[in-house]
Amino acid sequence: MQIKVNRQLPVPLAKQIYQAIVDRIQSELLEEGTRLPSVRALAKQIHVSFMTVVQAYDALEEDGYIIRIQGKGTFVRTKAADTTPKKELPKKESPFDWQLSVPDYLPRAQFSRYHQVSARYEFFSSTIDPGLLPNRYLEKEIQRILAEEPRILSTYSDVQGDLPLRQELTVYLRDKQIQVTPEEILITNGTQQGIDLVARTFVGPGDIVITEAPTYPAAIDVFRWRGATILPVPVDKDGMRVDMLAALCEKYKPKLIYTMPTFHNPTGTVMSIERRRQLLDIAYETQSIILEDDPWSEIYYENKPPSSLKSMDPLGHVIYLKGLSKILAPGCRIGVLVASGTIFHRLVAAKGNMDLGSPLLTQKAVLPLLYSERMRNHVKKLRIALQLRRDMMIELLAKHMPEGISWLTPRGGVNLWLSLPPHVDTEDFLMYASNYQLTFLPGAACYPIESKHHFLRLSFSFMNEPLLAEGVKELCRATAAFIEATVTYRKTPVV
Template identity: 60%
Template sequence: MHIEIQRKSETSLSKQIFQSIVDHIRSGLLPQGSQLPSVRELSKELEVSFVTVVKAYKELEKENLVTSIQGKGTFVNIEESDIRKTEKDEPAFDWQLSLQDYVPRAQFSRFHHVPGEIQLSSSMIDPGLLPNRYLEQEIHKMLSENPRILSQYSEIQGDYKLRVAMSQYLKQFEVSTTPDNLLITNGSQQGLDLVARTFIGPGDVVVMESPTYPGAIDIFRGRGATILTVPIDKEGMKVDILQNLCDKYKPKIIYTIPTFHNPTGTVMSHKRRRQLLEIAKSIQCIIVEDDPWCEIYFDKKPPTPIKSMDYYGHVIYLKGLSKTLAPSCRIGILSASGSIFNRLLAAKSNADLGSPLLTQKSLLPFVTSKKMIEHMKKLRTALKVRRDLVLDLLSHYAPEGISWILPIGGLNIWLSLPTWVDTNQLLIEAKKNNITFLPGSACYPVVQENHHMRLSFSYMNEQQLQQGIRTLCNILNSEIPSKKNNNNTPYF
């Protein structure tokens, strides 16, 4: 178990140790029933006081995550539903826990695609809303006309024709780029990974919104970054707090999801986008702008990306196509310029020598046709219906004390419960009813808040949403004494 200690952090050492172990447990990296190092061993390994580790372990016990047994040690708690029967022939893998690793957390993977009759946990789109039949026909046509595609590698930077098409596609968002400044990635997640492995090392400062996308937290934490957080309000990241942090710590990267923020759904105002860019220019740092679904708006179009205002190469723009077109193709676009782009291209080369050519060629006919525009219009209409359905159900059946943000785009609704409610515990109850959601704790890089949850309304059909939200509200009503809800105040 690797625990990264940042001695210059304003977070106490005991809190850092506590949080790191929590991340390991919730990521599944510390299996239930596994033994933690002794207090003496861990204090020696981390070069901290005995009392510091004791304080962290006591906090873990208080949160019911571990149990200390006199004379035996401290063990990760086993939930009754997860106790496994020991088989005589079952191989023993306990020895593997002695191998040191450098993975601090991997919470996102646990909620990305999980078993469950009603999945409200993952921001995916119902396959029935995607252009499967058209893509199938295009793939058959492409392979019949040019079967040698199966025996060819792609350019490391990506198929040139697809890069031309994507440079044209990005112009509708006022992002001016050229095919030479675009990199095709295996989804935007790989784009994030390339940025982190290229520019972030142990101790480098990364600023993130709080809460934020769990997959980004996992990646930057994996590089040993010192993560600082900025709260958000209805206009996005609070730039006054950001300015103070930047003056003091000079971050290398500012990571943001300004459009239909994940998980809260908020939209950063145009004014703040410009202010954020000015801050980055003043301290010579990089903005990583993650834009997974700006096309999915339910009212008016959102402000143009920060990248549209970037004339000096401060913004690395990540655009995903997987969710809205074809998840199995795993296509993402990275736009950058100057030596930053050249170094990211080198990192892509080291990672995989280029994304699969077949998947790139598969999407090309769709991206360059009018069907792309028609598909996005239909998708917005269908998802708005599902969003409205979930909001209506919550208004009727959720107990008092629960509030949510009205999302005007994207795929998620962010709920806030009374502060004493732990959504990680609620998830256990929900799973018993074959329902999943994303507990808010996974979305906080530093100090966790456990009383939020993210519900994704995009993957389940309307009948499943009806069943899932009603059942979830029944669970909430049983856990929160005050019932009946007609007065939901907004989150902000």
């Protein structure tokens, strides 16, 4: 289509283009259905601005001469199209979805997808049975606080978190040998936001991040999102194989070491004191940051676990995350981040960018429960109740599981790591288990490296005792049946 515009004329350029095209359509030089050049192409061709062509095309469309079809182009309108109102432009029915051509920076978000599955026997979520949480007490306290200070509802929290909550947390953390001031505490929307904050601030493309293998799936998602190179270090019964980490550090310099030394997720193991010391030495030597994730140290079933890495670190290499949501009030999503120096200040600034601070209401809601005596009693009861469930589960597994299945007895926390025979893929098993109304976390989710896995994680904290007993027996039946089915399948000769 050759159009010429004349800049000497008093007629606006857009109007000239409009008229030139209308002339061509009316004289049938441009047939119905002919594709017009794109705005960009036409603007370039006739040396006018983008906006001029937009205006001309707008007017042509308004007057019914042309039609724009998203993902296809601009066409001379056919008679059939004439009757179609503008609003009826192809929407989702179009096989051309422009959105699919929009690249993103989200390479992996595996965990929250698994999260969507729900079932009668819920071994997936390491969430505590609401029946064990102090809902009634918190409800009364919230009512009291709101009656006294209704303006909590209309007041923003500090970006760093509500000061009275941070003050109370210094007392709570002192019990864990962590000596900090309120100025070194940041309140987050659960531990997940803490991991994300640290990653967005300190991890970028090509940075080396060390994780345990297996590890917490949603942490893998976050480090992948940041473009990190994730180097997994195996776990044994004493936690991360720090000797293997040391060997890795001869070749690589980690930026961040992510670890759950106490009741590791998913295996439930505890890092020995000796390894804790060595891990700190490695961080000092390589000038790296340790991100210590501690969701479960309160929930021990035998001995109290060793002190946190943070409490052994006078030099500020450890960023410590204490989840409180799970053991207090998941509906409030309160996490605690402890760090010092410029590392800490940079994290507070990042929290400002991220959401300008957590809601004040939820921070005020959990505060009354934190007062030490009450918290100690609550946690004590929780330990007893969860230990009963753990023991029951292990007894039932021992009784009903077929041969070749093994597990680690967790010394704390709410997860049990189960090993099926090596030929079993637990992602396939998860699909199969839906027939038994069962859900769990397949091992593959816990490894930064894609591959088949015969492990799975069972959380025993969400179901009440009768349901848990039923669920474990059902799981044993499903396991036996699935192994039988896959063995049979494998035995079938290939014809």
